[in-house]
Amino acid sequence: MPNGILVFAEHRGGAFNKTSFEAVAAAQQLGASLGQPVSAVVLGTDAALASQVAAYKLDKVVSVEHPKLADYTPDGYADAMERAVRALDPQFVIMPHTYLVRDYAPKLAARFGKDLISDCVRASVSDGAVTFSRRIFQGKIDADVVANGEPPVFATFQSGAYRADQAERGGEAAAVESLPVEVGEVRMQPEEPFQEVKQAVDLTKADTIIAIGRGIKGQEHIALAQQLADLLGGEIAASRPICDAGWLPIDRQIGSSGQTVTPKLYIALGISGAIQHLVGMKNASTIVAVNKDPEAPIFDIADYGIVGDLFEVIPVLTEEIKKLKG
Amino acid sequence: MKIIVLMKQVANKDAILRINKSETWIEEGDLSHEVNESDGYALEEALRLKEKHGGGEVVVCSLGPQRVKSVIKDALARGADRAIHVVSDDTAQLGPYAAAKVLSEAIKDEQADLVLTGLQSDDNGYAQTGVILAELLGLPHATIVIEVDASGEGLRVKRELESGWYQWYAMTRPALLTIQSGISQIRYATLKGIMAAKKKEIKEVAPNAEALSAAAHQRITKVYFPQKTKQTQFLGDGDAKAGAAQLAEKLRTEARIF
Numbered sequence: 001m002p003n004g005i006l007v008f009a010e011h012r013g014g015a016f017n018k019t020s021f022e023a024v025a026a027a028q029q030l031g032a033s034l035g036q037p038v039s040a041v042v043l044g045t046d047a048a049l050a051s052q053v054a055a056y057k058l059d060k061v062v063s064v065e066h067p068k069l070a071d072y073t074p075d076g077y078a079d080a081m082e083r084a085v086r087a088l089d090p091q092f093v094i095m096p097h098t099y100l101v102r103d104y105a106p107k108l109a110a111r112f113g114k115d116l117i118s119d120c121v122r123a124s125v126s127d128g129a130v131t132f133s134r135r136i137f138q139g140k141i142d143a144d145v146v147a148n149g150e151p152p153v154f155a156t157f158q159s160g161a162y163r164a165d166q167a168e169r170g171g172e173a174a175a176v177e178s179l180p181v182e183v184g185e186v187r188m189q190p191e192e193p194f195q196e197v198k199q200a201v202d203l204t205k206a207d208t209i210i211a212i213g214r215g216i217k218g219q220e221h222i223a224l225a226q227q228l229a230d231l232l233g234g235e236i237a238a239s240r241p242i243c244d245a246g247w248l249p250i251d252r253q254i255g256s257s258g259q260t261v262t263p264k265l266y267i268a269l270g271i272s273g274a275i276q277h278l279v280g281m282k283n284a285s286t287i288v289a290v291n292k293d294p295e296a297p298i299f300d301i302a303d304y305g306i307v308g309d310l311f312e313v314i315p316v317l318t319e320e321i322k323k324l325k326g
Numbered sequence: 327m328k329i330i331v332l333m334k335q336v337a338n339k340d341a342i343l344r345i346n347k348s349e350t351w352i353e354e355g356d357l358s359h360e361v362n363e364s365d366g367y368a369l370e371e372a373l374r375l376k377e378k379h380g381g382g383e384v385v386v387c388s389l390g391p392q393r394v395k396s397v398i399k400d401a402l403a404r405g406a407d408r409a410i411h412v413v414s415d416d417t418a419q420l421g422p423y424a425a426a427k428v429l430s431e432a433i434k435d436e437q438a439d440l441v442l443t444g445l446q447s448d449d450n451g452y453a454q455t456g457v458i459l460a461e462l463l464g465l466p467h468a469t470i471v472i473e474v475d476a477s478g479e480g481l482r483v484k485r486e487l488e489s490g491w492y493q494w495y496a497m498t499r500p501a502l503l504t505i506q507s508g509i510s511q512i513r514y515a516t517l518k519g520i521m522a523a524k525k526k527e528i529k530e531v532a533p534n535a536e537a538l539s540a541a542a543h544q545r546i547t548k549v550y551f552p553q554k555t556k557q558t559q560f561l562g563d564g565d566a567k568a569g570a571a572q573l574a575e576k577l578r579t580e581a582r583i584f
Contacts (some may be wrong), residue, residue: 073495074457074466074467074468074469075466078461098488099469099470099486099487099488102453102454102457102469102470103457103468103469103470103485104457106422106453106454106457106458106461107457107458107460107461107467109423109454109458110423110426110457110458110461110462111461113423114423114543115421115422115423115452115454115458115543115544116422116452116454117544118451118452118453118454119451119452119453131547132544134451135451135552136449136450136451136549137337137343137352137448137449137451138339138448138451139552140343140551140552141343141345141352141549141550141551141552142549142550142551142552142553143546143548143549144546144547144548144549144550145544145545145546145547146544146545146547147543147544148541148542148543148544148545149541149543187466187497187498187501188466188468188495188496188497188498189495189496189497190493190494190495191493191494191495191496192493193487193491193492193493194491194492194493195490195491195492196490196492208583214339232583232584240507240508241507241508243508244507244508245508251490256488256489257486257488257489257490258489258490259489259490260489264581264583265577265581265583272339285581286577286581286583287556288573288577289558290566293340293342295342295343295551297552299554299558299560300552300553300554300555300556300558301554301555301556302556302558303556303558303559303581304558304559304561304573304576304577305558305559305560305561306560306561306562306566306569306570306573307560307562307564307566307569308562308564308565308566308569309566312566312567312570313566313567313569313570313573314570315570316566316567316570316571316574317570317571317573317574320570320571320573320574320575321574321577321578321584323574324574324575324578324584325584
């Protein structure tokens with residue numbers, strides 16, 4: 001009979017991703033509510049890495065080992081995880097919703113004839129049944145989701161949904177168990193990861209960021225936002241579509257594929273607030289949002305909001321600040 | 327080279343969404359639709375690969391009700407050669423496994439060299455259909471691809487990792503790739519393209535009944551607008567200029583920015 005919760009701890013070249021420990025926190029909370037043991041699984045060539053996870057309060061850490069797991073590949077990871085899940089027979093498999101997990105976990109779930117409950121922001125337990133909540137329509141709407149059918153249930157949690165520092169540490173190190181597995185043909189060879197260019201602009205050091213999104217409508221309007229940035233001694237930044245269009249260089253992009261910032265002031269102009277953007281800026285001290293759509297998700301995390309046309313807001317805001325600054 | 331591009335029609339990005347009476351989905355009735363953003367880039371990449379490597383065929387495949395014909399016709403006008411429309415009225419609640427199963431049945435006999443699709447949909451946002459489809463078709467895959475080099479026997483693809491990192495993967499062909507938005511400039515349909523599209527084949531097929539009716543692995547029980555995590559002070563009460571003036575004052579007195 002399937003039992004327990006298995007949490008996938010992700011690392012790249014031996015460095016664990018912070019979202020892995022967020023997933024540990026999610027699994028521990030789920031385990032406590034359901035009265036089920038939580039084990040972690042680490043993929044690699046030997047058990048050395050697993051000990052880094054063993055400090056957390058876990059039933060055990062399973063080190064899934066094969067020489068082909070030295071570097072991440074979707075074929076290698078899906079094969080290894082399939083065997084680990086079949087051997088350990090858990091009720092839930094919990095993973096962080098990272099680019100790596102997005103790459104292989106749907107393939108893993110498909111081996112069990114299912115899909116993932118992906119990118120969850122919450123899980124709640126009532127009468128022993130788990131309800132997962134996920135954001136749909138680019139963050140505009142939440143959906144409560146329940147799993148159907150036989151275990152295991154595969155679920156991934158969005159970065160920031162749980163806090164890594166809430167992952168409970170154990171009194172003594174959890175037992176580490178080696179699980180050598182077979183890995184079949186791997187049809188892709190990774191080359192070394194690299195950064196495109198040295199980031200010319202380090203937005204992480206800016207106290208004030210004026211960020212623009214689709215609402216700016218045209219490259220010629222960026223000057224307007226730039227004036228406001230200059231007045232406040234801040235940097236100009238953007239959501240992905242603006243950099244995709246080539247209106248601003250990619251090193252000014254905020255979000256999961258760009259920079260993550262925590263300025264004192266973040267003014268979002270014409271940005272709806274897709275999840276991928278929010279993860280890059282939601283911890284700013286003061287967030288201002290200007291958007292025409294009152295339901296735009298950016299307002300969910302804003303301290304100050306103006307529902308309206310940014311072309312009306314920016315000139316007045318700039319003038320008023322000038323006046324107040326004297 | 328034969329390339330299949332999977333394209334989904336989704337709610338318009340700027341559409342004001344309303345929740346239906348039973349609180350199980352959005353109100354679909356008066357919604358306007360458009361092509362899923364990253365699927366548009368997948369089509370553009372397919373057209374560029376065909377042009378670069380001296381011909382072949384770009385086949386568009388879309389699953390959904392008759393309204394998805396507008397996505398298909400637009401793709402044909404931009405340069406796709408023919409289309410497969412898997413006609414199904416009720417696909418909103420179709421999970422990614424079921425969707426991938428239906429699509430795999432519809433395209434498996436095509437024996438494509440490449441299958442391209444966007445990295446995720448802008449509505450359900452599962453980010454899984456492409457990868458599951460690769461597994462069902464027995465193909466290797468790469469996700470979040472931003473550059474494709476198909477000049478050799480196999481493939482070299484550049485993948486986006488997190489936080490400004492990238493990685494090249496060499497892989498065998500045939501393969502399935504999920505394409506990131508913004509990897510190129512999407513072409514417009516020309517008048518000539520629009521005229522030519524009228525003569526191109528759109529094959530309607532029924533979805534595989536077994537795949538469509540299989541029990542879902544996840545079920546939406548309720549949809550609602552997200553709870554706010556912050557108490558937002560809304561300024562101006564609909565008057566943007568008044569709001570801007572109030573904001574300047576708040577930034578000085580409350581947030582103490584200047």
